[in-house]
Amino acid sequence: MVSTIKTMVIAVAITAMSTFSVQAQDAAMWKVDKSHTSVNFSINHFFSAVTGKFTDFDGKLHFDPKNLNGSKADFTVTINSINTDDAKRDTHLLSNDFFEAKTYPKMFFKSTKFEKKSDTEYLIYGKLTIKDKTKDVVFPMKITGEMEHPMMKGTVILGVVIDTTIDRTEYGVGTGDWAATMVVGDQVRIHIPMELNRMK
Template sequence: MNSYKRNISLLLAVLFVTASAFIPVDVENPSNATAWSIDKAHSNISFSIRHIFTPITGEFKEYDANVMFDPDNLEESSIDIEIQVSSIDTDVEKRDGHLQSDDFFSVAEYPTITFSSDQITVEGDNEFIAHGELTIKDVTKEVELPFTLLGVQDHPMQENTKVAGVTIDYQLNRNDFNVGAGDWASTAIIGGEVDLNIDLEMTSPAN
């Protein structure tokens, strides 16, 4: 190859390398967080509140939860929960009806309780915090829901399926959300602090 052809070849090689530096590299995006389905037969949303001295417990029978969670991909993880307040069950029908009335939850006007996360952070081994907005009645507050990842494994009863467990424990003040009107805002009979517990068993197709 004569000198002219060698110089042309060298010039083309330099131009190719230089141009390649400006071509966007197709970097693979991080995988999405795992989408989990709630096994409601083995999940529960319950609460406890004091009546004078005695804790009274109850639960919400109807709810939906949209969980996208991967401890290795918290940026794309999220927890969204919607509770149907009319499904409240304290084992006393008359009390359940009273709680749905305007004295407390005003179910006709505010039928749902919702939580929507905007960030999930890690606090320790299998310990996380879901940061987001909790809405009860006409009040929305920024809250931090601590939760524990109980474990992830192959489902022993379902082939090609993963199973995971999550538990959330949180305490809130009902008066912060206007749950208790007039005389019922007093904490002399019904306490102000409510202990909320959410236990979720979840499944997802195994990769």
């Protein structure tokens, strides 16, 4: 009898562990189509918005609405790739007054949790590191569409967009006279439309 009970307990434990293992598996990985993805930002100079982008970035997105526990995101952006259509301004932004690109060549984002808000809207919780500062952030992700690729058999396309705002002063981007927000605002608006794909 004791032996039977032990066997049952072990069987239940194995089943529970197996179920947890399945739930904890990574969601499907989507590849970033860099040709149809852009990392854009804008920030006020006095009263007018100055726009720019980072042209060198990389990342992975594991995402499945049915497996949010296994969904995760990991992205890096190369600071030297900043482009505001003004070479003098770009050089200044790379300097110690702002990004200190020689010391901190990349910024990083690593997710900690995905949360569903609706069938097309999700929140990505994570850690954003710029320079030597790491902060908790929540990025809203909106799904703009999903379909089979009409020219690539067996491939699925996913469109998402991230629109959010961060405070540059929390990351020490802008030191000395440039820490003040009278000339350069503190709120940086971020717009990242992404096209991703994976095999079915």
